[in-house]
Amino acid sequence: MADRLDDWADWLDRHGPALVLLARQWVPTRADAEDVVQEAFVRFWRDPHRAADPAAYLYACVKRCTLDWQRGRARRARREAAAARPEGEPLFTGPAEQAERRAAIATALAALPADQREVLVMKVWGGLSFPQIADALGIPANTAASRYRYALAKLREELAEESVP
């Protein structure tokens, strides 16, 4: 199982896609997100038992590395340049006939407040529980749950507007 700490590749297979998706909520390109995940994962794997819940700790590492990345002065110019031309690579994969719907969801996701977005990503695609999300973000579990509910409500609203011709 991926949650046993004996093979880093299992952990990367299990959590990697959600970690990259989480990092992409703050960084402009997938390449930058993978850089962040690389740093976070290596940092995590050096001492995965550092926290009581390794999965929560892994997501916390990604969040911390993302903040470090954002603080990097050298990357500011790259970030601004990337923001000027939106990246073509989609956030989600799936059948071609649902591409439009996926793009709509990605757009609605991007419109969410950052604190709601990160909870949504951790819950839906990371598979974390609310206590784990709370652990990763340093917030109460009730706050994580309420952010999740707000995110879903906002998303529903955005997608309803999107579907109106």
Add this chain to the structure above:
Amino acid sequence: MSDAPDPLEGELAALRPPPVSPELRRKIADRLARSRRAWRLAAVAGLIAVGLTAALAWRAGGRRDKAVPVPVVPAPAPAAVPESSEPTLIVYRRALARSPEELDAMLDEHATLAPNSNPEPVAAGAFARSGRQLRDLIGDD
């Protein structure tokens, strides 16, 4: 709260983020391997350092044992004291053991040879004050 599954949640969960790229996997593998190598090197270096320290300490200890032998100083032989040089009790006892005459002769000899000897007889008394002074003290006229 309702326990019925939210269709939006189901729709979101059905979306899959793309898998991590092979490049990311390779970079992580490289960095973890480097990290493991660094740890192994550090462990080997640490063991070598401990071994060297132990060897140096052992050599230094052995050299100290060889270089600085504890000197065995023979106990000085008791000096042969000429029986007539110093007036000690043992000398007098030995002289007496040989003969009383010899003791007398030795005593005479020491009496004349003793440094700063005063040939004048010394008056010895229990009181340092004279009889008159004592009488003055007790008021006995």
